[in-house]
Amino acid sequence: MAHSRIFRLASLALLIFCGGSPPIASGPTPKAPPAGGEGQPGFRVRSVFDAPLNSDEGWAGALNENVTIHADEPFRVRFEVEPAEPLAGGPFRLQYRRNRGDWTDAEAHDFPYPERHLDLDLADAEVGATPEGWSVARGDAALLAVAEDGPEKVLRARVDQEPLVGLYAPPWDATELSAEFRLTAGNRSGVGFVFGDVDAGSHGRVFLDAATGAIRVSRFTGGAEAVVAEKKAAIVPGRWLEIEIQAEGRTVEVDYQDDTLELTADLGADVPPWSQVGFHLPAGGSAEFRELTIEGEARTPRLSIVACSATENGAATTDLLRGSAAVFRPGAGMSLDDRTPPGTGAGSHGEFEWPLVVRRFADGAVTNDEGDTFELRMVGAGGGPLGASVNPVLPLSIRPGHVGGTYVETPGRIGPWRAASGDLYFIMEPTETDNLFMMVKSSDGGLTWREVDGAHRPPTNDLEAVDSRQVGDTIHILHEVSESARYHAFRTSDHPTSPDTWAVGGELVAEVEPVAQGATLVVRSDGSQVAFYVGPTRIHYNVRSAAGRWGQDAVIDADVGPNLAGPQAVLGAGDTVHLAYYGTDGSIWYRRMSPDGTFAARQQLATGAGTTRAEYGAVLPLVYVPETDTLVVVYRLASGALWERRIVKEGTPTAPVKVTDRDVVRDAVDSQQPGADAVADGATVRVLFIEQSSRGIFSTRDTGGWQPSTLRIGGILGSWVRGQVYTRKGGAKVYGFVYDAGSHGGTGMNRFAEIVLSGQ
Secondary structure, eight states: OOOOOOOOOEEHHHHHHHHOOOOOOOOOBOOOOOTTOOOOOOEEEEOOTTSOTTOSOOBSSSTTOOOOEETTOOEEEEEEEOOOGGGTTOOOEEEEEETTOOOEEOEEOOSSSOOOEEEOOOTTSOTTSOOTTEEEEESOGGGEEEEEETTEEEEEEEOSSSOEEEEEOOSSOEEEEEEEEEEOTTOOSEEEEEEEETTTTEEEEEEEETTTTEEEEEEEETTEEEEEEEEEOOOOTTSEEEEEEEEETTEEEEEETTTTEEEEEEOSSOOOOBSEEEEEEOTTOEEEEEEEEEEEOOOOOSEEEOOOTTSOTTEEOOOOOOOOOSEEOOOEEOSSOSSOOSOOOTTEEEEEEEEEEEOSEEGGGEEOOTTOEEEEEEEOTTSOBOSSOOOOEEEEEOOTTBOOSBOOSSBSSOOOEEOTTSOEEEEEBSBTTBOOOEEEEESSTTSOOEEOOGGGOOSOOOOSSEEEEEETTEEEEEEEOSSEEEEEEEEOTTOSSSTTEEEEEEEEEEEOOOSSOOEEEEEOTTSOEEEEEEOSSSEEEEEEOTTSOBOOOEEESTTSSSOEEEEEEEEOGGGOEEEEEEETTTEEEEEEEOTTSOBOOOEEEESOSOSSGGGTTOBOOOEEEGGGTEEEEEEEOTTSOEEEEEEETTOOOOOOEEOOSSOBOBSTTSOOSBSEEEEEETTEEEEEEEBTTTOOEEEEEOTTSOOOOEEEEOSSOOOOEEEEEEEOTTSOEEEEEEEEOSOTTSSSOEEEEEEEEEOO
C-alpha cells in the first residue's frame, strides 16, 4: 500500500517461541461423561482475552452456550475435538460462516494491525543448536546451527557430500523473503533461496551461482527444475551480501545488493503459496545468515485468528470442558496460526482454543452488522468436519458509539459534520489493508454508523492527508496522495435532489509529489475554494473558481528558506484566508491571503517546534472566532506542550501562551501531527488532546485563561482525535468527536463520543 505508516516488527525469535508446532503430548487421560449428557464434544467461549490458556476462568457462558460477541473485540473459543478415523492426527483448521452462508477457512491476521512481517533475531538463540522453528528437509540437521561471529550471532550452514535444505514454515503464506548472507571463503558453488511447497517438490528457487557469476530463477515441478531467468552478477565469497525476493501472481522479482541488480522472472504459472521459505546449499558449500525477513500479504477479513499474549502458540491444553466422554489427549492453544499441531487421534478427544476477532468493517468495505451470526467449526486437513459436534453460532453486537474502520492518517477537519436533519458524517477508511475512501453516517446521534453511497466512492484511495469543509448540504474535501492533490464533494441528507451521494470524486487539483502529505481547504462566500498542499520542498496552492474550474498550481515562499510543510487554513472575515504552516527548522509561520489572491508578508510565530519529519504537522487545525474577528493558531513545540498565538482584526500576533498543562503525544502512528484538536464554541476555544504518557484524552478551554486539563477518556492508547461543535436534537450543544483508541495504525478502534457544553 502507499501508506507511509511504519509496519510494527514482530521478531522471528518470538515467532519461533510462540509460533512453532511442537508435538502434542500423547498420554491418554480417561474422563467420565458429563452428568446428564451424551458425551458429545462441545465448546465454550472465553471473553477475558488474556486469561491463561488452561485456567477455568474468564468464560462468557456455559458449555455449548451461544453468547454474544462484539465487533472489533477479540475473544477466544475452546473446542473439544473428537476426530473420526480418516481425520486422525491433524493438523486441523478453523472455519466460519456468516449468516449460514458458505464455509470459509479462518486465516491468521492480527488485530488491530494485521501485520505479516517477521524478523530473524538470534540474540537469545543457543549457540550450537538449530533454532526452533527451523527444519532440515535434506542433509544433516547437525550442520545447521547458531554460531558466534564477534559480538553477533549468525545462523551457519555447512555441508559436505550431500546438499542441505533448511526450511522455516511461517504461520501464514509468505510473499517476500529478504536476507543478509555471506558465502564463506571456501564456498565456490553458491547458495539458493527457496520458497513454496518444498517438501512436495513444487516450489521456486533463486540461486546465486558463485562459480559462474550468475543469478538464476527456477521453477520446480515434481522435483524437476526449469530455469526461467538468468542474469550475470558479482557474487563474492567472504562478503556480506543482500537479496530481496518478492512474488505476485506468476511473477518473481529479485533485488540484489540494494538495486545493484534487478531481475524479473515469469514462472509460467501462478507462484504457489509460500508455505515454506529457506535456503539450499549445494554439496561442499557453506554460508552464514545474520538477517532474514519474511513477509506476507496482510489482509483484514470479516473474521480472523489473532495473536494472544496469554498463549504460547501450540501450547498443550488440559481437560477443561466436560462434553466428550472419550479419553483425553492434549490439544493446543493457538496464537496467530491457522493450523494446529498434529496430535489427537481417533478414539480420543483433545481441546483447542482459538483467539478470534470479528470486525465491523473488512476489506472491500464489507460490513458485519448487528445481529449477524458467526458459526464456527474445526475441520481436518481436507476440509471435512471433525465428526459429530456442537458448533458455536455466535450473534454479533456493535457497541453504542463504536465506529470501527481506520483513521485518516494526517487529518485536517474530517468531521463529524452535522446536517440540518441531525445526521452526522465522518471520513475514514474501512481497513488499513484496503484504503478505500468512505463517508460514514450516523442517524441516531452517533450511536451507530454505516457507510453511505459506497458504490460511488472517490477513486483516489489511501487517506494520508484529508481536510474538509461543510457548506450547507455539501461537504467539500481536499485529499493529497503521493503524486497529486484531489478534490471530492459529498452531498448530505439535506440535499434536495441527491441526498447522501458523492457529487465529485477524484477531481485533479495539481500533480505534485509531496515530501510528506499535508492538505487544507477553505470555501469562500462565492463558492470558490482555495486549496493548500505540500510539494517537494514548499507549500503549493490552487484556486477553484465558483464555476468549478481549477487554476494554476502556485508556490508559497518559493525563494526563501526554510523548507515548508503542514499547512492549516481557515476562512476569516471578508473572505480573507488565514494560513499557518511549519518550517523544517522548527519554525511556525503565518500568512494572510486577500480575496484578490495577493498575500501579505509572512510573520514568524514560533521556533522550537522540532526539526524531524514527526513535527511536520506541528500546527493544529486553525480556529477562527467571528465574534471578535480573531484567528487562534495552536501549535506543539518539541518540549511537548501546546502553545497558541492570536491575530485579532489582522493585527500584530499576541504573545505566546501555553495551552496545555500536560505534554501532548505527537506522531503517535506516523501521523506527523500532535494528537490534538481545537474548535470554536462561540467566543470560547476548546482543545482536546492526547496526553503523551497515558495516551488518554483530556480537554481544556480558554475561559479566563487556559484551564487545568480534565480527563475525558482513559484506559486507551489514543492516536488521533477530531471533532466539531454542534447542537444535537433536543437543543444540547456538544463537542462531538471521533478518536482512535489504539489501533497502532490498524483497524477497528475508531469510536465516537460527545462532551455536553450546554442545554442540559
